[in-house]
Amino acid sequence: MGKPIEYKHTYETDRFYIVGNGKIRVTSNQKTGEIIKGGIVEKIRVANLDIYSPNTKLDYRISVNLERPREMPNGSHSFERNKDRLCYTHQIIKAGARGSQELTHELEVEFIDPSILYEERLKVENQQKNRYFEIVEHFLNNIRVLAKKVL
Template sequence: MENERKRAFPETTEVSQSKRPHVEIPREPSIFNIRPVDDITRYIGDFLWDYCSQENVEIEAKMGVFIDRHTNSRLNIGALTETVLNPNHNYSFKFESDMPLEQHKHFNQLLNDRTNKSQVKDYKGERIAYKHTRETDRFFPLPQSRNNIRVTTDQQTGKVVPNGIIEKKRLADLNIHSPANALDYRISVNLEIPRKKPETELSHERHKDRLSYTHGGFTFDLTQVKGAPEKNEEMRHELEIEFVDANLLAEKKKEGNKPRSGYVQMIERFVNNIRLLSQSARRL
């Protein structure tokens, strides 16, 4: 019986380590020679899948912290690593994207250093583009709607910036808690619908001093935001990562949701940037 078993299931010939020639073989990522997409990245890709084909879509991630409404402290759900928060529990926490000035300065220095390194003559990678803008957003109520029309003007010239009159309509949010790092993040999907100059009365305004860094199809915006001077509102400090053209996701989506499709790669780059910024944040 034993001999019959061996004939049915022949064993692999063993070769002792001492007799094998020493050859460095590149290690494959797995026995299947593929690298699986991690659960969070896959969830984000699935979340954005149904939205990226819409016209005038905006996809961005804001850095911040989730605050427990009961304790008024940073959310603690017992998680040890990055996790997607259940949308059914949104009532129990809020997202605060305003970071301390010291944190904002840290990111400013970090991104400036990366920009400077990308500008040297022998740099091999994609160079980072930098822009500093100062703009004012004015908001006008949209009749029979909870939304506003936003008119954005250049503070220096007073002129409306390109694509500066829009109605911003929020579609969905995805909240991701990252307890091992100093900052969490929220991914938001909005529509920025072009509108004509509004005829309603001004509701409110805000002033933005923004540093923008563009790389790899994403814009990294460090913004200081202040409301109307007469309201004596405190300055807010925010960091956002946004797809330069979210419609490119729709183009990659046509390739199919294969493990290494262009769509998945774009989502991975998006998440990689968010994670690295979150990991580099200071604990204040």
């Protein structure tokens, strides 16, 4: 029997700061105002793959991003959003649905620890036994199931 699905509901505020050519996101708990663990990051987009899915009620995008920890920026933030986030974690995959004050909705599916995928990719490159394609297939199947289940 596998690990159970864990559930967490949070209310967070993201504040965005423009620093040099980049953007830093600072995430805090709405109730306490405290910055969450790992809540100050610079998010760098590497690539996006937009997928048109005519047999489901929604399309989806696979994005590859780097998130680098940063120090608290100086000055005032340029943009803020409040999030009402539901998060489900199962094995190596985390799915989070969130809404914001602008009434947008987003479902994010991500690897809890992306280094696992990276290590498996290195094994592929070194022609070692690996689980890379199995892990990627598991990840994509999660997205496909969620896309089919949307109301």
